[in-house]
Structures are given as structure tokens and as C-alpha cells.
Amino acid sequence: MATTSCDVAIVGAGLGGCFLALLLGRRGQRVAVIEQGPSVPSAGADFLKPPGLRVLARHGLADLVGRQGLRRDTIRYYHDGDPIQEIRFPEGGFLIRPYRELVELIYTSCTMAGVEFWFDAGIDDLDLGDGRPAELTLKDGRTLRAGVVIGADGTKSVVRRSLGIEQRVSPYERLIMRVATVPLSASVAQLNRLYFSSEGWFTYLYPVGRDEARVFVGLPPEDDQEIFEDGIPSLLDELKKFVTDSSDAFNHLQAATWQRIKVSSLRVESYHRGNAALLGSAAFACHPMTGMGMSYTVRDAEILADVICAAGGDPEELDRLLYARYEPRRHAHRQLIDYGDALAATFPDREAYLAAFRPDLHIFGEAGAVPNVPQLV
Ligand SMILES: Cc1cc2nc3c(=O)[nH]c(=O)nc-3n(C[C@H](O)[C@H](O)[C@H](O)COP(=O)(O)OP(=O)(O)OC[C@H]3O[C@@H](n4cnc5c(N)ncnc54)[C@H](O)[C@@H]3O)c2cc1C
Known part of the structure; x- marks a missing residue:
């Protein structure tokens, strides 16, 4: 060789x-x-x-x-459905x-x-x-x-x-689900929105192109087993509780392809x-x-x-x-x-x-x- x-x-x-x-x-x-x-x-x-x-x-x-x-x-942040802060990035974002x-x-x-x-x-x-x-x-x-x-x-x-x-690897307890892509809805085209809930969920919706959007969902560890057994309808029921200004994206999520991601921090x-x-x-x-x-x-x-x-x-x-x-x-x-x-x-x-x-x-x-x-x- x-x-x-x-x-x-x-x-x-x-x-x-x-x-x-x-x-x-x-x-x-x-x-x-x-x-x-x-x-x-x-x-x-x-x-x-x-x-x-x-x-x-x-x-x-x-x-x-x-x-x-x-x-x-701009990213607008929400908590339990209420807008709480908005951050603006300078220099063209x-x-x-x-x-x-x-x-x-x-x-x-x-x-x-x-x-x-x-x-x-x-x-x-x-x-x-x-x-x-x-x-x-x-x-x-x-x-x-x-x-x-x-x-x-x-x-x-x-x-x-x-x-x-x-190395020190520390897994985060929340599982993250990521949508491949879904058609872009008007609310997502308008603004990046990141929603948190006091029950330990989060959802981030943003565009990834002129016609497509991506969605990330973080699930509390005590809920992930149940969500995977019951499927996407029960996931959507949870999201409807705290995702207030992006409900036009829900229809697209029914048919979406979800990917599970486990994230960890790493220090060496x-x-x-x-x-x-x-x-x-x-x-x-x-x-x-x-x-x-x-x-x-x-x-x-x-x-x-x-x-x-x-x-x-x-x-x-x-x-x-x-x-x-x-x-x-x-x-x-x-x-x-x-x-x-x-x-x-x-x-x-x-x-x-x-x-x-x-x-x-x-x-x-x-x-x-x-x-x-x-x-x-
Ligand atoms: C869910 C998630 C979302 C993120 N979102 C953001 C974000 O929005 N913005 C941001 O700035 N950062 C984000 N990050 C972090 C970002 O992804 C990383 O900082 C970045 O990808 C690091 O690049 P890398 O080249 O080190 O790693 P990688 O992209 O992981 O590349 C490693 C490469 O090494 C190859 N490889 C592995 N083992 C071997 C081997 N033995 N021999 C040969 N090849 C090998 C792999 O196949 C891979 O191609 C996110 C991370 C995660 C997990």
C-alpha cells in the first residue's frame, strides 16, 4: 500500500x-x-x-x-404564550x-x-x-x-x-426533536419566534429558505416516552398550550418528518x-x-x-x-x-x-x- x-x-x-x-x-x-x-x-x-x-x-x-x-x-422570545423579550442583532443580523x-x-x-x-x-x-x-x-x-x-x-x-x-460529557436531560423542513407559513416568514413553557417545553420556528421552515421542539424528560407512544397529535396538543403566535404552522407539523436529537455539553x-x-x-x-x-x-x-x-x-x-x-x-x-x-x-x-x-x-x-x-x- x-x-x-x-x-x-x-x-x-x-x-x-x-x-x-x-x-x-x-x-x-x-x-x-x-x-x-x-x-x-x-x-x-x-x-x-x-x-x-x-x-x-x-x-x-x-x-x-x-x-x-x-x-x-430579530428573535422574539415567549414564555407561556406571552412575548417576554426581543433581541436585535446589529451589523445586518x-x-x-x-x-x-x-x-x-x-x-x-x-x-x-x-x-x-x-x-x-x-x-x-x-x-x-x-x-x-x-x-x-x-x-x-x-x-x-x-x-x-x-x-x-x-x-x-x-x-x-x-x-x-x-473529557467530560454532560447530557442535557431534554430530548430535542427537529423537523426536516415544512412549508413556510406567514408567521414564520414574518419573525423568528422562540417559545418556552413553565412545564419545561420549548419550540423554535424559523425559515430556512424562501419556501421552507424548520421547527425545533424540546421535550421535558418525563413526557418524551408518552409523546413517542401517542405520536404527533399529542405533541401538537402540547404545543398549542404555549405556541401562541405561530399556530398557522401547526397544520404542516402533522405530516412532518421528525428527527430525535440528544444533546450534551463537552469539556476537555x-x-x-x-x-x-x-x-x-x-x-x-x-x-x-x-x-x-x-x-x-x-x-x-x-x-x-x-x-x-x-x-x-x-x-x-x-x-x-x-x-x-x-x-x-x-x-x-x-x-x-x-x-x-x-x-x-x-x-x-x-x-x-x-x-x-x-x-x-x-x-x-x-x-x-x-x-x-x-x-x-
Ligand atoms: C442540534 C444542534 C444545533 C446546533 N445549532 C447551531 C447553530 O444554529 N449555530 C451554531 O453556530 N452552532 C450550532 N450547533 C453547533 C455546531 O453544529 C457545531 O459547532 C459545528 O458543527 C462544529 O463543526 P465540526 O466541524 O467540529 O463538527 P461536525 O460537523 O460534527 O464534523 C465532524 C466530522 O467528522 C467526521 N468524523 C467523525 N469521526 C471520524 C473518524 N473517525 N474518521 C473520519 N471522520 C470522522 C464526521 O463524519 C463529520 O463529518 C448546533 C449543534 C447541535 C447539536
């Missing part, structure tokens, strides 16, 4: 892996991306918030990803674009930057080399030598396990060992209510690309720069994960939720600037 070599091997072709590959490929690094699936991943996020959009804009991608995407700038479309755009740019992709390529073994180039053995027997290895391989990262990095003790580092969901995962996972991931990829290029192939310098410039990102991530935990824990209680809500983290993705958030109660 032939052995191939590259400067940087990236495991995982999600947003993190593809964006890092693009930045490195454009700077002349020889990059190979190893993806276990047949193509870039399809399931994932829809919202790219202003911090992530700013990162993409710095690399000339704003027009590419913005084209055909939807821009929104946020982008709604299905994950697969977004990642595919970056992937296409990667291929133009000379990045090589190996699809259907699971990893069998990873020898991290200890100062030497790492060697990755794929399930089909191929091997790849790389000066740097990046684990962008999601929450169950094989690279993280090979590095022996300790370190983001690198020697010449290997973790990126994106392999490094951290927060509650989707923050809507910031992708924004942090593209910023992390930007830092990693700078560090890898600055190290110039010197393993000791790479290790030093990763400590100095990449590991500190754990503090920002920890703050975001804690914030997601606080939102997930408090939303059934209106006052507690409003007290926990951090417009600075929510809109700008970092502590500091506090935008004006009108309270509607």
Missing part, C-alpha cells in the same frame, strides 16, 4: 475541518482531509451569528456564504443557511485551494510520533504521514481518544498534545440555544491556521505556540458552555431565564458590550 505524506492531516470534513483546510491550503500547506462519510456532513446547525460571519468575511467568504442565505436580525450547504461551499473553495479530500476513509490507527511526523492508518490499509494532525472529528473524536485527552482538559490538536465539536460542545458553536469553531480554525503556519514545520515551536495561543480558547469556550447550561436549566422559569440571559454572549459571542434588549413584559 502506498504511503502518502502531507503537512497537515485533518480528520473530519465538517465546518471546522473544511474551514481550517481552506485557510491552510491557501497559504501553501499540503493538506489532506480524512472523512469517514461519503461527503461533507448533512446534519447540523442553521444559524451563523455575527462573530462567525465576521471571521468568514475576513477571508473573502462573506458574499459566497451570504448569497442565497437568509438574513434575519445573522445568517440562516442549512449546515450542509454552508460546509459544501467551503469544501468547494478547498478543492480550488488544492486541498485533498479522502472520503469514506475511517481511521484504524493513529501513531502520533512524539516529535516525528504522525502516521495515520486508514481502515482500507492506506497510511498517511503528517507533520500536524487535527482532530476535527466531532464529539466522539477518535483523535482525542488517541491523544489520551480526558486540553486542546493539544505535541503536534496534534482538537477543533470544533471534538474540543467543546455547548447547548444549541447559544447558537454560537460554529462562530467559535471558525475563529478557532483561524487561530490554528496562524499557529501552524507560524511554526513553519518545527514541532517544538508548534507545541509552544499551541500552548500560548490556542489553549487559552478553553476559557472562552468554558464561559460559553456554562452559559448554555444556564439557559437550558432556567428557561421554564421566566424570571430566572431573563436573569441568566446574556445579550453580550448571545449576540457578540464574548463578554463585554451589552446591547439594548427590550423586555416585553
Whole structure:
């Protein structure tokens, strides 16, 4: 079997892996991306918030990803049917674009930057080399030598396990159900609305294109068994209790295809060992209510690309720069994960939720600037 070599091997072709590959490929690094699936991943996020959009804009991608995407700038929040607050995003708002479309755009740019992709390529073994180039053995027997290895391989990262990095996974107790897509109704076209109930339910409805909408529902753990046994009519009965201004979407939900999602937070003790580092969901995962996972991931990829290029192939310098410039990102991530935990824990209680809500983290993705958030109660 032939052995191939590259400067940087990236495991995982999600947003993190593809964006890092693009930045490195454009700077002349020889990059190979190893993806276990047949193509870039399809399931994932829809919202790219202003911090992530700013990162993409710095690399000339704003027009590419913005084209055909939807821009929104307002989310209205409800509790037990009453509007409680409205948040407005500055700078043209946020982008709604299905994950697969977004990642595919970056992937296409990667291929133009000379990045090589190996699809259907699971990893069998990873020898991290200890100062030497790492060697990755794929399930089909191929091997790849790389000066740097990046684990962008999601929450169950094989690279993280090979590095022996300790992790803490904390599952959220609520199951989330996600609708593939439904026809867009007038209320959803008008405004993104996020509903909470004191009985522990939430529902988020938003457009994902000119004609389609997506719906997320969070169920209290004590109700999910019953809902799955009784089916969608009893789910709709529950939603009717607290989803007040979007009832025109209910008809479409009857026939919708629902997907169950279990979400967890993930904290890890370190983001690198020697010449290997973790990126994106392999490094951290927060509650989707923050809507910031992708924004942090593209910023992390930007830092990693700078560090890898600055190290110039010197393993000791790479290790030093990763400590100095990449590991500190754990503090920002920890703050975001804690914030997601606080939102997930408090939303059934209106006052507690409003007290926990951090417009600075929510809109700008970092502590500091506090935008004006009108309270509607
Ligand atoms: C329900 C939900 C909703 C979300 N909504 C938002 C949102 O609206 N906005 C936002 O900013 N963030 C959101 N997030 C977070 C966002 O999805 C992540 O931050 C982002 O997808 C991270 O990208 P990634 O490249 O690390 O991971 P992924 O997209 O998970 O990519 C990992 C890739 O690695 C591959 N892989 C795994 N193991 C191997 C292996 N052994 N060998 C080869 N390949 C492998 C996988 O097949 C996959 O393609 C949401 C998360 C969830 C769970």
C-alpha cells in the first residue's frame, strides 16, 4: 500500500475541518482531509451569528456564504404564550443557511485551494510520533504521514481518544426533536419566534429558505416516552398550550418528518498534545440555544491556521505556540458552555431565564458590550 505524506492531516470534513483546510491550503500547506462519510456532513446547525460571519468575511467568504442565505436580525422570545423579550442583532443580523450547504461551499473553495479530500476513509490507527511526523492508518490499509494532525472529528473524536485527552460529557436531560423542513407559513416568514413553557417545553420556528421552515421542539424528560407512544397529535396538543403566535404552522407539523436529537455539553482538559490538536465539536460542545458553536469553531480554525503556519514545520515551536495561543480558547469556550447550561436549566422559569440571559454572549459571542434588549413584559 502506498504511503502518502502531507503537512497537515485533518480528520473530519465538517465546518471546522473544511474551514481550517481552506485557510491552510491557501497559504501553501499540503493538506489532506480524512472523512469517514461519503461527503461533507448533512446534519447540523442553521444559524451563523455575527462573530462567525465576521471571521468568514475576513477571508473573502462573506458574499459566497451570504448569497442565497437568509438574513434575519430579530428573535422574539415567549414564555407561556406571552412575548417576554426581543433581541436585535446589529451589523445586518445573522445568517440562516442549512449546515450542509454552508460546509459544501467551503469544501468547494478547498478543492480550488488544492486541498485533498479522502472520503469514506475511517481511521484504524493513529501513531502520533512524539516529535516525528504522525502516521495515520486508514481502515482500507492506506497510511498517511503528517507533520500536524487535527482532530476535527466531532464529539466522539477518535483523535482525542488517541491523544489520551480526558473529557467530560454532560447530557442535557431534554430530548430535542427537529423537523426536516415544512412549508413556510406567514408567521414564520414574518419573525423568528422562540417559545418556552413553565412545564419545561420549548419550540423554535424559523425559515430556512424562501419556501421552507424548520421547527425545533424540546421535550421535558418525563413526557418524551408518552409523546413517542401517542405520536404527533399529542405533541401538537402540547404545543398549542404555549405556541401562541405561530399556530398557522401547526397544520404542516402533522405530516412532518421528525428527527430525535440528544444533546450534551463537552469539556476537555486540553486542546493539544505535541503536534496534534482538537477543533470544533471534538474540543467543546455547548447547548444549541447559544447558537454560537460554529462562530467559535471558525475563529478557532483561524487561530490554528496562524499557529501552524507560524511554526513553519518545527514541532517544538508548534507545541509552544499551541500552548500560548490556542489553549487559552478553553476559557472562552468554558464561559460559553456554562452559559448554555444556564439557559437550558432556567428557561421554564421566566424570571430566572431573563436573569441568566446574556445579550453580550448571545449576540457578540464574548463578554463585554451589552446591547439594548427590550423586555416585553
Ligand atoms: C442540534 C444542534 C444545533 C446546533 N445549532 C447551531 C447553530 O444554529 N449555530 C451554531 O453556530 N452552532 C450550532 N450547533 C453547533 C455546531 O453544529 C457545531 O459547532 C459545528 O458543527 C462544529 O463543526 P465540526 O466541524 O467540529 O463538527 P461536525 O460537523 O460534527 O464534523 C465532524 C466530522 O467528522 C467526521 N468524523 C467523525 N469521526 C471520524 C473518524 N473517525 N474518521 C473520519 N471522520 C470522522 C464526521 O463524519 C463529520 O463529518 C448546533 C449543534 C447541535 C447539536
